[in-house]
Amino acid sequence: MSQIVMDNKEKIVMRLVHYLITQENYTPIVVNGVKNEVWLENNEGPYKIVRINSNYIHNKEQYRFDLFKINNIAKQIKKKTLSLKVNVLNIFLDLNDDVKVGEVKNIDSISIKDDKELINNELIKNAFPSIKTGLIDVKDNVDLLINVTNDINEKTAKDNKVYESVFKPKKIIITNIIITLCVLVYILQIFYPELLYWGANIRDFVKMGDIYRIFTCTFIHAGIIHLLCNMYSLFIIGSQLETFIGKARFIFVYVISAISGSLMSLVFTTGASVGASGAIFGLLGSLLYFGYHYRIYLGSVLRNQIIPIIILNLLLGFMLPGVDNAAHIGGLIGGYLATVSIGIKNKSNRTEMINGIIVLIIYIAFLVYMGIIK
Secondary structure, eight states: OOSOOOOHHHHHHHHHHHHHHHTTOOEEOOOTTOOSEEEEEOTTSSSSEEEEEOSOBOSHHHHHHHHHHHHHHHHHHHHHHTOSOOOEEEEESSBOTTOOOOOBTTEEEEEOOSHHHHHHOHHHHHHOTTHHHHSOOOOSHHHHHHHHHHHHHHHHHHHHHHHHHHHSOOOOOHHHHHHHHHHHHHHHHHHSOOHHHHTOBOHHHHHTTOTTHHHHGGGOOSSHHHHHHHHHHHHHHHHHHHHHHOHHHHHHHHHHHHHHHHHHHHHHOOSOBOOSHHHHHHHHHHHHHHHHHTHHHHHHHIIIIIHHHHHHHHHHHHHSTTOOHHHHHHHHHHHHHHHHHHOOTTTOOHHHHHHHHHHHHHHHHHHHIIIIIO
């Protein structure tokens, strides 16, 4: 005989939460001040938020207040995840028959009384087609609790391994190699300080066939302050990004960012252009894309650090003389598109990556035409 007593609402909650976490990749949200409610989040799901409410809603006033509360919490999640829109599936498990759910912007509310209503509800069937076969089917309360707990713990452990593989500290190699090369080139420049000789990016020379300059210029710096500022930025930003996306992807993003920044410079700048800042802005663009995909973990970092750094540095580039802001903007766009094209581990899908490759090719081809061919 089962030693655990569950009512119908508790069984529905357990089975539904089990399905959404293990089959649809939703994760629980901690919402302070609520009781008998489950909040789940999946930024790539048909609904970004699924909320299951076991409280008894007995009249229209309580129903309206409940929607008001959902809207406020959704706004907080929207701000945290930098989302333009947060759609909510709001499931009532104990709604008075006299209370009729209505249409509210970005909130789809339904009332579920039993398993039959759950699997036959049109909103749920459209959003989660596999729910009929995906719901765990265990009659005994003890077995239900054990199976649900074990499956969720197993899914959580698997997700934690994925998270750890992305965010755990790794040995930084590529960033250090790039810094070393820049420093060595600068030491050589001391003995022969002619920037043109070392491969500065100049439109006329590139047009005449010195294509290599669009890449070699990123290892040349105009002075010790220029070098130190760029190498410090590269160390901070590059170390983070290399850890997040891996060494091979990092090399690709850095090279594309460097070339993209140099090509954009050719379009808008007539003088000599040198420095790693275009490539560094590309790393920021890559971090921007990565941070958006992992915004549940990096939402505050993205909002309070990465975006302000990008905006501040672009503004300084427009205000200070001698700064090649075209290279910064070109690198930023190139780094972002390069990361879209190679994808983010466990986040990007094939269609998204193919679209990124197409857009990146068109973007680079356009810069080549405008900066070199035209």
